[in-house]
Amino acid sequence: MIKVTIDGRDVELEHPVTVLEAARKAGIEIPTLCYFEGLSPFGGCRLCLVEVEKLPKLQTSCTLMTADGMVVRTETEQIRAARRSMLEFLLINHPLDCPYCDKAGECELQDLVARYGPEAGRFAEGKRRHPESFDDPIIVRNMERCVLCTRCIRMCSELQASYSISVTGRGSHSFVEPFSGGRYDCEYCGNCLTVCPVGAIMSRLHRHSYRPWFVEKETETVCGFCGVGCSMVLQMRENSIIRAIPRRGVGFNEGLLCARGRFGYEYVEGGEELTTPLMRVDGELRQVSWEEALSFTARRLGEIRDEFGGGAVGAVASGRCTNEDNYMLQKLMRFVIGSNNIDSAARNYYAPAQIYLERIFGQGITANLIPGIANSDGVFVAGGDPTAINPILGLKIRAVWRSGGRVVVLGVPGGLKRFVPYELIPVPYSEEIVLSAIVGRLLERKPPGGANAALEAKLRDLRIPSDDELGSTGVSPEDVARVSEDLSSMSTPVVVIGPDMVQRRRASKSLFLLGAIAYLTNARIFLLADRPNYQGLLDMGCLPELLPGGRPVELEMFRHKAEEALGMKVPEQRGLNLFEMIDGAESGRLKALYVMGENPVFNLPDGVRVEKALGSLDLLVVQDVHLTETARLADVVLPATAWPEKEGTYTNLERRLQRVRKARRGKMASYGREDWRILADIAGRLGMTKTYQRVEDVWEEVMHVSALHTGLGYEEMDGGRALWPYYGEPLRGMEGDFTVEGLDGLPEVPAPERPYLMIERPLYHSGTFSRRSKALLAIQPGPYLKMNPELARRHGLTGGDKARISNGRGVLELEVRLDDDMPDNQVHVANTFEGFAAMRLAGFGTDPVTGALYMDDNTVRVEKVLR
Amino acid sequence: MDIMDEIRDLSRKYPDRRGALLPALYVVQKEAGWLSQEALDTVSRALNLPQATVKGVATFYAMYKHRPMGRHLIQLCTNVACMIMGAERLVDLISGRYGLEPGGTTDDGRFSLVIMECIGACDRAPAMLVDTDFHADLTADNIFEILEKYE
Incomplete structure (x- = not known):
């Protein structure tokens, strides 16, 4: 026990901490400028100076560790004079342009000068001049205001681990700059904006548009971009979002956000939102009243149900909609229309992977906490770049590296490049062989313990490739040995699984092998999710085979429970999944499709076929915020509200339930209606007697119907406490029985002549929503074709050229961007920008075991476009 | 290599x-x-x-240059000892002969001139570095003899 006296108060400490931390703990405020909680101490601003008895000079409390018996004073005349002098030094070069500085009002320097002075400086020379930099579209740098606290640099290198800025120059010519000296080449997390205590690093998004004290309302909500679910505060003025900021102490993201979360919110105010329902009249979409649209939709759904049976109707749920929205869609389908045909774009990878892993290990296997990754001593990543798909989760992996852990990535490491000791990049579609070899080696080092008999039986049947058989993968036996050695040396490892490990033939085998690695090393599994509520829509029963709570619809016991809870019937057979619904539309078996918050024409492979299939439906209803590619084909378009206008809950990839809160309302809010309300209205017109006034009423029902969510009210969700397994009952005893395709064989590694077209998942964009965000467009304005210089050379291309990629499904013309880190024989395009649906060019199939989509026949001809 | x-x-x-x-x-x-x-x-x-x-x-660090330099870099010390021994006169002479101001580069790209801080050769002041060669005991008479060797 350490006892110190601070300002006459006795403070007892379990562990040695700095004097500053000890004082804060005792409720004594010591002024600081360069100190920032979570960053390493710097001791540069000298404002936290304190007197310590028996020490001759003033000490910086942010760097001085407490020692037993220390007597500290934090506010004496000597200290005040010192602080005043420090501030006088800082003001020598500071422009004192507070009247038009956006920071005024929340500027730490301004506040400190107001408190300590000096009222005037004695320095008579001129101030240094350094023009404000507007080279960057998002961040404006005013280095005349900079006090060189280096908080931004420590943030960028310690927590974001992006290392994109540094102090350049020396003495009074020290400026914080990116490498280019102008525009940033960084991850645009904007976390430097959070830490800058003055107006040196500011966002251009809301420049000169408000004063901090003009903020009328703050709404604490959860980001709507990816499956991490970072908490953020939306600051509102006149019902318009001024800015989205993180707040330390709110949410597990600990004051960090990524580019999408911080800058991407504007898509909701782009002015392109649907304002009224639309209906197809004489082949054209015309504006109609809500009443007209709703009654038409309900009537047609009813007619189709009555004529062809509920099975002729299908629905697509949305990973961007709340649990309540998805629950209501599921209820409309299953209980009102009588169809289990409900699925979502989570079918692409998240849903099948999650369900397959749960079949092996039991429900909740991926429900692990993201902050916990940082405490791990090793990470194995396969199937995607976590720093782009789930950026804040990616930061935790970087933190593992910082604390001395090992990061191993199978595939292109992307944003983890600086953090891996070696690269392990197999030839496309040979990962399965490499994983089998790794598992083979691991089995020698870590014999299984007998806990999961089914899995171990499968491991005995697993064909382990010989060193020669590894030859076709481009990964050497030495590399495999190294990986397995690293994996077996980890005591608290984490296995991170991304989409690319699922979107392939024999997804079951890749998932089984990754599961086996996790099993043998006793690792926790994380499944990356590029939508905020993929997990939620699964738990709400938006799957052809599962009811709310993840209960199989085909088991009578569960079906009965649900029917009893709602007093309504459910069809006995599992329904069609997303691809079966496309097939059904094509063959005429499916007559109507209700699409909520999803854009299948753009986001599914083989768009031509999807478009044709949807076109042959009797009724296509699209409920969305914008007139998407799919909405343009619809018979009815129902405008929904966007994320900041929603109340409800999201379930993130940790399975944490968090509240989404409405920030915009009143006349600035869009004309859309909440998704669940539209659905409940239609269900009511089709005979549902239950009515809902508020979103809470929907959640009440979820708690009643889903055995997982029993007793988990909204009030329980505050502060991120609604963690798996909640208060409900996870489904037990369903695991153990699973199939692995091709366990005793090794696949032929394809060697196509033409390069593969792969989907890039860019850090700065997210699906088709982000293309309406001006800020994200300023960072990455359009699509490009990424390839390595060698591949480009073989096609007579160089960076900046225009290239045409084509196959039987379509043609795209894109600007070539060279990237040394790209593997050979593949080109990457983001599936985001209007008119550039890369997915359209890929063929697809459905994995027979997991039901996952796999991309197939996705090679393209690449040629130069001659100007 | x-x-x-x-x-x-x-x-x-x-x-x-x-x-x-x-x-x-x-x-x-x-x-x-x-x-x-x-x-x-x-x-x-x-x-x-x-x-x-x-x-x-x-x-x-001052020893790294961030704009193009002449083929040869003259770094002349003008700190106290060198100054007393006439370094400033040498700066004027160099400027006069080559049209070279401190911090500048000759039009033909032959020389750049940098006034450097103490070179640690006060006993043989004034002193300079040309590229990595050390020259001391400089006078108005010998300075051009030395510099003319650098093309």
Whole structure:
């Protein structure tokens, strides 16, 4: 026990901490400028100076560790004079342009000068001049205001681990700059904006548009971009979002956000939102009243149900909609229309992977906490770049590296490049062989313990490739040995699984092998999710085979429970999944499709076929915020509200339930209606007697119907406490029985002549929503074709050229961007920008075991476009 | 030897990559006499250090140049001992003969002149460095004799 006296108060400490931390703990405020909680101490601003008895000079409390018996004073005349002098030094070069500085009002320097002075400086020379930099579209740098606290640099290198800025120059010519000296080449997390205590690093998004004290309302909500679910505060003025900021102490993201979360919110105010329902009249979409649209939709759904049976109707749920929205869609389908045909774009990878892993290990296997990754001593990543798909989760992996852990990535490491000791990049579609070899080696080092008999039986049947058989993968036996050695040396490892490990033939085998690695090393599994509520829509029963709570619809016991809870019937057979619904539309078996918050024409492979299939439906209803590619084909378009206008809950990839809160309302809010309300209205017109006034009423029902969510009210969700397994009952005893395709064989590694077209998942964009965000467009304005210089050379291309990629499904013309880190024989395009649906060019199939989509026949001809 | 290899070889002499940064910067500066953005990027890639870190270090030290220099770099000391011994007169002479102001470069790209801080040769003041050659006991009589040797 350490006892110190601070300002006459006795403070007892379990562990040695700095004097500053000890004082804060005792409720004594010591002024600081360069100190920032979570960053390493710097001791540069000298404002936290304190007197310590028996020490001759003033000490910086942010760097001085407490020692037993220390007597500290934090506010004496000597200290005040010192602080005043420090501030006088800082003001020598500071422009004192507070009247038009956006920071005024929340500027730490301004506040400190107001408190300590000096009222005037004695320095008579001129101030240094350094023009404000507007080279960057998002961040404006005013280095005349900079006090060189280096908080931004420590943030960028310690927590974001992006290392994109540094102090350049020396003495009074020290400026914080990116490498280019102008525009940033960084991850645009904007976390430097959070830490800058003055107006040196500011966002251009809301420049000169408000004063901090003009903020009328703050709404604490959860980001709507990816499956991490970072908490953020939306600051509102006149019902318009001024800015989205993180707040330390709110949410597990600990004051960090990524580019999408911080800058991407504007898509909701782009002015392109649907304002009224639309209906197809004489082949054209015309504006109609809500009443007209709703009654038409309900009537047609009813007619189709009555004529062809509920099975002729299908629905697509949305990973961007709340649990309540998805629950209501599921209820409309299953209980009102009588169809289990409900699925979502989570079918692409998240849903099948999650369900397959749960079949092996039991429900909740991926429900692990993201902050916990940082405490791990090793990470194995396969199937995607976590720093782009789930950026804040990616930061935790970087933190593992910082604390001395090992990061191993199978595939292109992307944003983890600086953090891996070696690269392990197999030839496309040979990962399965490499994983089998790794598992083979691991089995020698870590014999299984007998806990999961089914899995171990499968491991005995697993064909382990010989060193020669590894030859076709481009990964050497030495590399495999190294990986397995690293994996077996980890005591608290984490296995991170991304989409690319699922979107392939024999997804079951890749998932089984990754599961086996996790099993043998006793690792926790994380499944990356590029939508905020993929997990939620699964738990709400938006799957052809599962009811709310993840209960199989085909088991009578569960079906009965649900029917009893709602007093309504459910069809006995599992329904069609997303691809079966496309097939059904094509063959005429499916007559109507209700699409909520999803854009299948753009986001599914083989768009031509999807478009044709949807076109042959009797009724296509699209409920969305914008007139998407799919909405343009619809018979009815129902405008929904966007994320900041929603109340409800999201379930993130940790399975944490968090509240989404409405920030915009009143006349600035869009004309859309909440998704669940539209659905409940239609269900009511089709005979549902239950009515809902508020979103809470929907959640009440979820708690009643889903055995997982029993007793988990909204009030329980505050502060991120609604963690798996909640208060409900996870489904037990369903695991153990699973199939692995091709366990005793090794696949032929394809060697196509033409390069593969792969989907890039860019850090700065997210699906088709982000293309309406001006800020994200300023960072990455359009699509490009990424390839390595060698591949480009073989096609007579160089960076900046225009290239045409084509196959039987379509043609795209894109600007070539060279990237040394790209593997050979593949080109990457983001599936985001209007008119550039890369997915359209890929063929697809459905994995027979997991039901996952796999991309197939996705090679393209690449040629130069001659100007 | 390729410059990347030269830097990588060099880095083996240091406990970590950061340690090799200063000598690596000298290696690339030797090529063109100054450090362009491309040169800094080369160091960044050779040592696998962030570009911004490399730039931060390179701009901190006065011995690294960030704009093109003449073929030969004259670094003349004008600190106390050299000043007393007439260094400032030498600056004027150089300026007069070559049209070269301190901090500048001759039009033909032959010389750049930098006024440097104490060179540690006060006993033989005034002193200068031309590139890496040390010259002391400079006078109005011998300075051009020395400089004319540098083409």
